[in-house]
Ligand code: SF4
């Protein structure tokens with residue numbers, strides 16, 4: 001199993017987000033959702049993605065010279081990336097084995113031990129590479145490393161529960177409670193997601209719900225009330241509110257895809273405090289950020 005490989009687009013060391021203490025967050029490729037506010041669009045495809053930074057390009061033509069298909073008919077082979085000395089072209093997504101990734105994570109074990117931190121699998125969606133995710137979490141746990149799984153919950157229940165069994169904590173990203181609203185902004189309804197959140201809670205997992213707060217999208221009083229009404233009976237009290245920020249616009253440009261982020265605005269501090277207060281009044285343990 002240690003030789004099984006997965007596709008990873010970023011490994012962020014010394015993160016103070018995505019779980020307790022100092023963490024290494026591993027971002028996996030592939031996501032079944034298409035959240036309109038996604039700030040990691042390079043995570044969405046299930047294979048590697050080619051990114052082009054026009055500001056770095058020296059117009060030397062080396063990429064065109066090595067490309068076997070013609071730049072406009074890119075098949076993401078990566079040859080132009082190797083040819084580009086200006087590093088204007090980059091591949092998001094590298095194959096790593098479980099053993100290689102765990103060795104990379106383990107380098108910071110001393111910081112995990114001192115801070116109560118560990119590793120978090122994020123994405124993309126780790127369930128898109130469920131077997132790889134399961135193996136990485138299991139291997140880290142076997143080495144005494146705290147494990148967290150960050151998921152949007154869109155996966156077969158059995159698969160999600162099987163992977164979560166190797167996580168000390170589940171960070172569950174809820175996007176909207178109204179299913180039509182959820183479908184409109186993510187591309188899928190939320191029935192399976194809510195059922196999976198219920199299953200995780202009933203199985204006794206330590207779950208932190210995370211909710212991106214996006215003005216005019218999912219911050220209405222009925223949405224927040226519906227979320228509190230859903231979480232309370234499940235005994236899920238801990239909620240991290242993540243105020244939307246416009247970071248990520250440049251990534252859309254480098255991927256050459258339309259950027260939907262301008263459609264959204266960030267909530268001001270007052271709006272965040274108001275939403276947090278409304279949720280706290282419903283008995284939830286709300287933290288801003290996370
Ligand atoms: S190889 Fe790099 S610097 Fe040269 S034209 Fe291509 S992208 Fe630009």
Ligand code: SF4
Pocket residue numbers: 050066067068069070071072073074075076077078079080081
């Ligand atoms: S990744 Fe391969 S196919 Fe795509 S532009 Fe570069 S060389 Fe051509």
